[in-house]
Amino acid sequence: MTNPEFDKKFGEECGIVGVYDPNGDVSRLAFYGIYALQHRGQESAGIASADGHKIKLRTGMGLVTHVFKDEDLDYLTGDIAIGHTRYSTTGTSNIKNAQPIVVDGGNFKLAIAHNGNVVNSLELKREMEELGYDFNTSSDSEVIAKIVSNAPASTWEGRIAYLMRKVQGAYSLTLMTEKELIAVRDPLGVRPLCFGKVNGGWIIASESCALDNVGAKYVREVNPGEAIIFDSQGYKSIYQKDMEKCSFCVFEHIYFARPDSEIDGKLVYKSRLLMGKELAREHPVEADMVIGVPDSATASAVGYSEESGIPFGEGLVKNRYVGRTFINPDQRMREVGVKVKLNPLRELIQGKRLVVVDDSIVRGTTSKPVVSLLRNAGASEIHLRICAPPIKFPCHFGVDFPTRKELIAANNSIDEIKDTIEADSLGYLSHAGLLKAVKAEESNVCMGCFTGNHPIPVQLEMDKLSLEV
Numbered sequence: 001m002t003n004p005e006f007d008k009k010f011g012e013e014c015g016i017v018g019v020y021d022p023n024g025d026v027s028r029l030a031f032y033g034i035y036a037l038q039h040r041g042q043e044s045a046g047i048a049s050a051d052g053h054k055i056k057l058r059t060g061m062g063l064v065t066h067v068f069k070d071e072d073l074d075y076l077t078g079d080i081a082i083g084h085t086r087y088s089t090t091g092t093s094n095i096k097n098a099q100p101i102v103v104d105g106g107n108f109k110l111a112i113a114h115n116g117n118v119v120n121s122l123e124l125k126r127e128m129e130e131l132g133y134d135f136n137t138s139s140d141s142e143v144i145a146k147i148v149s150n151a152p153a154s155t156w157e158g159r160i161a162y163l164m165r166k167v168q169g170a171y172s173l174t175l176m177t178e179k180e181l182i183a184v185r186d187p188l189g190v191r192p193l194c195f196g197k198v199n200g201g202w203i204i205a206s207e208s209c210a211l212d213n214v215g216a217k218y219v220r221e222v223n224p225g226e227a228i229i230f231d232s233q234g235y236k237s238i239y240q241k242d243m244e245k246c247s248f249c250v251f252e253h254i255y256f257a258r259p260d261s262e263i264d265g266k267l268v269y270k271s272r273l274l275m276g277k278e279l280a281r282e283h284p285v286e287a288d289m290v291i292g293v294p295d296s297a298t299a300s301a302v303g304y305s306e307e308s309g310i311p312f313g314e315g316l317v318k319n320r321y322v323g324r325t326f327i328n329p330d331q332r333m334r335e336v337g338v339k340v341k342l343n344p345l346r347e348l349i350q351g352k353r354l355v356v357v358d359d360s361i362v363r364g365t366t367s368k369p370v371v372s373l374l375r376n377a378g379a380s381e382i383h384l385r386i387c388a389p390p391i392k393f394p395c396h397f398g399v400d401f402p403t404r405k406e407l408i409a410a411n412n413s414i415d416e417i418k419d420t421i422e423a424d425s426l427g428y429l430s431h432a433g434l435l436k437a438v439k440a441e442e443s444n445v446c447m448g449c450f451t452g453n454h455p456i457p458v459q460l461e462m463d464k465l466s467l468e469v
């Protein structure tokens with residue numbers, strides 16, 4: 001039981017920010033930055049600040065607005081701050097694993113905020129424990145922090161080169177010492193990271209919506225394998241690993257990122273709109289109205305409607321204030337959860353043949369209650385259209401998908417899934433259709449959960465092994 005939220009299909013990841021602004025209120029800028037990234041994780045939040053001499057830290061469990069009061073932000077003074085919202089993908093959900101994490105690097109203290117998942121963290125941790133290093137948390141982010149702060153190098157360039165040699169997997173990072181702010185993105189570029197100019201300083205964030213939130217001007221993405229340092233001189237790229245291949249997570253476009261973010265050079269809303277258009281071409285059907293399961297599928301439903309000519313309508317209203325619950329995620333509660341979260345507009349859907357667009361199907365356990373909700377509200381036909389190909393494999397890069405055993409598409413044909421969720425028809429977007437919508441080549445994105453071709457081959461082997469036993 002890894003996901004304590006009964007109404008969510010899978011855990012999201014984490015959101016990170018970094019701020020350098022000697023004349024600004026860095027803790028409040030970091031606060032509004034992580035507030036804009038709340039959708040990437042709701043378990044815990046934290047901000048660390050640095051004033052040239054020391055690092056101060058505040059972390060807490062829950063939403064950003066629950067964790068921080070004015071007095072916390074007043075306490076977090078300095079020229080630099082980093083912030084984090086967490087959804088636990090490794091390590092248990094407790095305050096010890098909340099980030100930023102601060103470690104001692106001998107000549108400096110290092111605070112770190114991490115989005116992603118290190119696939120060889122257990123091995124690295126064991127190696128370091130044998131050398132006498134202690135760990136205070138069960139998170140892979142502490143492993144990264146200890147590797148960087150104990151790297152056999154005296155420059156940042158050397159430390160980052162060491163980090164990228166040792167650590168495998170997904171890591172977008174903001175790092176902060178008492179005097180410096182550094183952004184780092186793993187050589188595969190799995191998770192997003194961008195930066196912009198704010199007031200007289202700089203802000204780094206997982207998604208550009210956080211830059212917009214604080215009135216920053218977008219500059220560019222941190223490149224895969226790049227490290228950038230921010231100081232009074234501006235920003236400077238201090239390390240760039242030779243690019244082998246990029247493996248940006250295509251699920252950022254489908255579900256994780258906010259539609260108003262620009263990632264990988266594309267507006268997420270636009271990518272989703274194009275997914276809907278592709279879906280309409282691949283899986284046409286006669287119907288009276290297209291609706292989206294709010295919020296992530298709304299843009300795709302608009303796209304389906306534009307391409308098919310079937311009118312778009314609002315058929316489901318979402319209660320936006322349904323937050324985390326601590327109810328066990330069993331089937332009965334998932335069904336209750338869908339009712340709490342979504343309410344059908346009976347008058348609009350009564351007697352109509354509906355195309356219902358959703359972002360993905362993971363276990364299938366939330367799709368079935370959505371279909372029955374609409375049927376009970378009077379829909380005469382329900383044709384489910386999914387903006388992603390069938391999810392057949394787990395993710396090793398920071399997304400909390402269930403095991404293969406629980407993934408409905410790993411164990412059932414599309415027809416069987418249609419029958420299980422009791423839809424009249426079911427159509428998934430093809431691999432080619434998805435790539436066309438996000439304007440990417442398969443060699444430049446990760447599609448591991450659909451194809452099993454994860455960007456780090458050793459993980460694929462492990463997957464196959466675990467399937468065979």
Ligand code: SF4
Pocket residue numbers: 190248249250251252394395396397398399446447448449450
């Ligand atoms: S396996 Fe899927 S969710 Fe994980 S990084 Fe790859 S595309 Fe994203």
